[in-house]
Amino acid sequence: MSNISRRSFIKRTVAAGAASGVILSGVNKIAGASETGSNKVGTLIDLTKCDGCKGQKVPACVTACKSKNESRFPEPVENIQNYWPQKKYENWSDKRDLTKRLTPYNWTFVQNVKVDGKEVSVPRRCMHCDNPPCVNLCPFSAMEQTPEGTTQVNPNVCFGGAKCRDVCPWGIPARQAGVGLYLKVAPKLAGGGVMYKCDLCYDRIKNNQSPACVEACPKGAISYGEKVELRKVAYEKAKDINGYVYGDKENGGTSTFYISPVPFEKIHKELEKQKATQPNPEAPGFPTMPVEVGNFLDTANGMASAVLLAPVATAFAAGITAYKTMKGKGEE
Ligand code: SF4
Ligand code: SF4
Ligand code: SF4
Numbered sequence: 001m002s003n004i005s006r007r008s009f010i011k012r013t014v015a016a017g018a019a020s021g022v023i024l025s026g027v028n029k030i031a032g033a034s035e036t037g038s039n040k041v042g043t044l045i046d047l048t049k050c051d052g053c054k055g056q057k058v059p060a061c062v063t064a065c066k067s068k069n070e071s072r073f074p075e076p077v078e079n080i081q082n083y084w085p086q087k088k089y090e091n092w093s094d095k096r097d098l099t100k101r102l103t104p105y106n107w108t109f110v111q112n113v114k115v116d117g118k119e120v121s122v123p124r125r126c127m128h129c130d131n132p133p134c135v136n137l138c139p140f141s142a143m144e145q146t147p148e149g150t151t152q153v154n155p156n157v158c159f160g161g162a163k164c165r166d167v168c169p170w171g172i173p174a175r176q177a178g179v180g181l182y183l184k185v186a187p188k189l190a191g192g193g194v195m196y197k198c199d200l201c202y203d204r205i206k207n208n209q210s211p212a213c214v215e216a217c218p219k220g221a222i223s224y225g226e227k228v229e230l231r232k233v234a235y236e237k238a239k240d241i242n243g244y245v246y247g248d249k250e251n252g253g254t255s256t257f258y259i260s261p262v263p264f265e266k267i268h269k270e271l272e273k274q275k276a277t278q279p280n281p282e283a284p285g286f287p288t289m290p291v292e293v294g295n296f297l298d299t300a301n302g303m304a305s306a307v308l309l310a311p312v313a314t315a316f317a318a319g320i321t322a323y324k325t326m327k328g329k330g331e332e
Helices: 003-021 060-072 133-137 163-167 202-206 212-216 227-241 264-277 300-328
Strands: 041-046 109-115 118-124 143-145 151-153 174-176 194-196 222-226 244-246 256-260
Touching: 041 227, 060 109, 060 212, 109 264, 133 143, 133 163, 151 194, 212 222, 222 227, 227 244, 227 256, 256 264
Parallel strands: 041 256
Antiparallel strands: 041 222, 109 118, 143 151, 174 194, 244 256
16 A cells, blocks of 8 residues: 555544544535536636736725625624633734735735745635645534535634634634634633635625626736636646646645746745744745645644544534534523
């Protein structure tokens, strides 16, 4: 058995036994999901077109995202408390205007770097992975993958344990404390809020509209459409400009294709340098992932997370069931 197939075997064995099927039970597909992949959508972000909305205080895609999602932003309770085992909580509610990083109040932002003398602006948000570890490893099944291949958080079920962020190679989901189910179930013992991230404007795409950021971009730098088509366009354009594609193979494949005139390894290096000097240590980079690794769950860390999460998931599943039963009996 090769290393990778041995890892896959162990992973599946753990999956079969873990937490009575609470975790690693496969991607949480919303009812009606197609297995054919023919209805999958995606986006193509062309870094040869994006100029970061130079001259504007806030890029148009960021403004559009904020105003489109404003009604879904968290409104936390006034006296947020610490919860075990953390000694602090994450509160972004007094920094709602931040636009240069991901927060529960800002689901996309633009990174600017200089590579080989070229200025490169890179819009960032959830990549919408094909086999999303955030979905697979959420102990509460609060992360879902839609039939169209997008991923989203269910804020009514999310406990804000942030496992989705831990297992996301880009650390995308952002946590806000003082909101969500944990306040009702175990405010001092579990969770820590609700996670927030881009859902590719799922309500809009279900309505045959493009995501708000796509529509708002004055340069046409973000395209939305059928994933199969976008992948084709991405490779054709990359060939034409002697450039690079990111997002097709990383983390086992995603629904977001970046095209760049400079290598992503170089962009990543510059972003890592920026992290050392700028107050956003969590800023996502463009890590290279060996193709044979494929997905976070196939890595040693992914396996460790899965094993560690099993008892936690079981305990909380029991807790949630008890909560629902009590609620049913009016013993809230
Ligand atoms: S993607 Fe478009 S709207 Fe966003 S920063 Fe780039 S040019 Fe501006
Ligand atoms: S980019 Fe991160 S948050 Fe988005 S689907 Fe992939 S693993 Fe999940
Ligand atoms: S797709 Fe929608 S939610 Fe995602 S970054 Fe664009 S506007 Fe925001």
